[in-house]
Amino acid sequence: MAGLAAIIFGCIFLQRLAVPVGAIQLSLSFLIGYGGLAYLLLRGRIALSFPLCIFFFVVMAALTMSILHSGSSASLMSFFYLFSIYSLYLFKIRGDGQAASEEIQNLYQRFMLIAAAGGIIQFCLQFVLPFELLFPLETFVPAQFLFGEVYNVIIPLTYGSPIIKSNGFIFLEPSFFSQFLALAFILELMGRQRASRLALLAGGLLVAYSGTGLLLIALFLPYLMLRRGNLYLLLFAIGGLIILGFSATALNLDIFLGRVGEFNSPESSGFARFVSPFYLFRDFMGTPGAFLLGLGPGSIDEVMREASYRGYISHDPTWIKAVLEYGVIAGLLLLGYVVAAFFAGSRSKVLSAVLLCLFLFLGGYLLNPIMHFLFAALLAWSNAETAAVQATRARSPAPAGIGAGAVQPARRDSLRLP
Numbered sequence: 001m002a003g004l005a006a007i008i009f010g011c012i013f014l015q016r017l018a019v020p021v022g023a024i025q026l027s028l029s030f031l032i033g034y035g036g037l038a039y040l041l042l043r044g045r046i047a048l049s050f051p052l053c054i055f056f057f058v059v060m061a062a063l064t065m066s067i068l069h070s071g072s073s074a075s076l077m078s079f080f081y082l083f084s085i086y087s088l089y090l091f092k093i094r095g096d097g098q099a100a101s102e103e104i105q106n107l108y109q110r111f112m113l114i115a116a117a118g119g120i121i122q123f124c125l126q127f128v129l130p131f132e133l134l135f136p137l138e139t140f141v142p143a144q145f146l147f148g149e150v151y152n153v154i155i156p157l158t159y160g161s162p163i164i165k166s167n168g169f170i171f172l173e174p175s176f177f178s179q180f181l182a183l184a185f186i187l188e189l190m191g192r193q194r195a196s197r198l199a200l201l202a203g204g205l206l207v208a209y210s211g212t213g214l215l216l217i218a219l220f221l222p223y224l225m226l227r228r229g230n231l232y233l234l235l236f237a238i239g240g241l242i243i244l245g246f247s248a249t250a251l252n253l254d255i256f257l258g259r260v261g262e263f264n265s266p267e268s269s270g271f272a273r274f275v276s277p278f279y280l281f282r283d284f285m286g287t288p289g290a291f292l293l294g295l296g297p298g299s300i301d302e303v304m305r306e307a308s309y310r311g312y313i314s315h316d317p318t319w320i321k322a323v324l325e326y327g328v329i330a331g332l333l334l335l336g337y338v339v340a341a342f343f344a345g346s347r348s349k350v351l352s353a354v355l356l357c358l359f360l361f362l363g364g365y366l367l368n369p370i371m372h373f374l375f376a377a378l379l380a381w382s383n384a385e386t387a388a389v390q391a392t393r394a395r396s397p398a399p400a401g402i403g404a405g406a407v408q409p410a411r412r413d414s415l416r417l418p
């Protein structure tokens with residue numbers, strides 16, 4: 001499907017680029033995403049989900065109450081941006097969503113194999129090429145056309161190190177590169193488990209030197225190995241760990257092991273990502289009004305600045321940003337809406353869980369259009385419409401010889417949308 005392919009291409013290869021409009025930047029991935037959605041709507045390939053529309057209406061009503069409570073301190077621009085992003089999940093693909101899902105996931109994997117090869121080449125070239133050529137977008141593209149001033153594109157392995165983490169030339173940060181690779185790695189584990197592809201993706205993960213992608217794999221690898229019962233996969237994993245163990249020093253892999261202790265250091269990125277959100281909740285959600293209705297959209301930046309004065313650096317993973325800005329009621333409703341979009345009618349609960357974990361905990365993705373278009377095109381739009389599935393099953397006559405109380409065999413066509 002051309003519309004879905006364009007969205008996935010934009011999310012991966014064009015995420016660094018932006019179109020300046022006055023004093024603001026519009027992500028090129030965002031524009032291509034809505035262009036792809038418009039194309040699908042005009043072709044009649046996608047339609048609204050009535051149950052999700054009802055859920056979305058309830059969520060927006062709760063978010064509006066939070067804004068009214070916040071008064072003049074609320075950022076209406078942030079609220080409207082949220083509306084434009086989360087309305088994406090209202091749609092479902094017409095027809096054979098299963099085929100569309102498999103097609104787009106295969107395309108994503110092929111794109112990420114190219115990105116992994118680019119990341120490995122970038123990392124190796126830094127030892128022979130001038131620094132400027134390692135990051136051609138920063139060198140040759142005017143700053144106003146580069147998206148996201150807040151992202152750290154160029155990151156050394158450690159403070160003062162001459163070696164730079166790979167971002168695959170095209171990703172906003174090495175952590176983005178790592179997470180996109182980890183998602184492709186998991187998709188391969190869920191499918192054909194081709195050793196050559198797994199090895200290339202693993203090589204990209206290594207040169208990104210970011211723990212978030214590896215953490216995502218570590219969370220789901222044991223389950224995938226047990227579910228598939230694949231001895232070949234187990235031997236592949238053991239062999240890979242042995243090789244990494246012998247080459248840990250040469251590959252600077254002690255950086256990953258050293259980061260385990262970061263959770264106890266209030267000045268470390270590990271603490272900021274996974275521990276500081278609980279400190280933010282403790283320090284800024286103490287009043288009943290803040291707890292129930294939040295501090296207002298856009299308030300997270302001021303909260304993080306205030307946290308730095310209290311002796312720790314902080315981060316805004318999706319779940320804490322939603323709760324801090326909109327309160328427990330609206331924030332949890334919003335996150336519940338995303339859970340419903342990911343899991344209702346899902347043909348792969350594992351992939352749904354992987355994307356939900358990535359969304360909630362591994363980055364500040366509440367208002368990141370790149371990630372939401374990726375989630376929608378890769379999973380949410382191809383999930384079966386729950387109401388349509390139930391209606392189709394209700395209309396299907398019982399096979400001859402099977403009574404009304406008997407269990408009927410599953411029918412493949414009952415999962416297709418009308």
